[in-house]
Amino acid sequence: MRVRVRLFGPLRDVAAKAEGWRELREGDCVGDLLASMRGEGGLPAEMLAASAVAVNQEYAERGRVLMDGDEVAILPPVSGGGCES
């Protein structure tokens, strides 16, 4: 099965090449996908660990089982709003 990986913000800056469709095994979950991406290098482990994952535009846990055609977005900590933080 295939899922579409999207990256944003600082993650895309360092790993734009990791975006796009990827082949997974049936039954693979979000955590499996992240582990395989980490294994290939290019995606800094500490950035991945601090990131959230969304499957089809909804936040998903690492154990969420992926389905063919899913859109998986890896989201670094968000920084919207003004500068008042």
Place this chain on the structure above:
Amino acid sequence: MRVELVRERIDSAALLREIKVGADGAVCVFDGIVRDNTRGRRTLHLDYEAYEEMALKQMRELAEEAVVKFGVRDVAIVHRLGRLMVGETSVLIVVASAHRGAAFEACRWVIDTLKKTVPIWKKEQFVDGAVWADGEKFPEEIVGVGE
């Protein structure tokens, strides 16, 4: 409920005018703007980007949840994307309510939650380089466990 991502200047006065109805006793506005420095380093401009489909969905959910949670009448959330200059509005939250207490509380909750959960990022361009702003740590229930 007006929820939008825009690329042009946000017209705060127009939004404020538009939201008011006779039953409202209070309108609370949060206007988030681009500051001229971060920890003393001079900012030239900011570039905002979003996972747009998801950000809009999340912002809509926030507006709906605020109405239910605080009993306010209406909530508008508008966030700007693209390049913003110092002093420009990046996010505008307007809450209309019969009473001020609920309006203040809802407005505060919406901006605090937006900054932790809505997938938008900003890159700061300084005179001597550019960096992505440190994001807020995701709430535990979003990042999940096992990593």
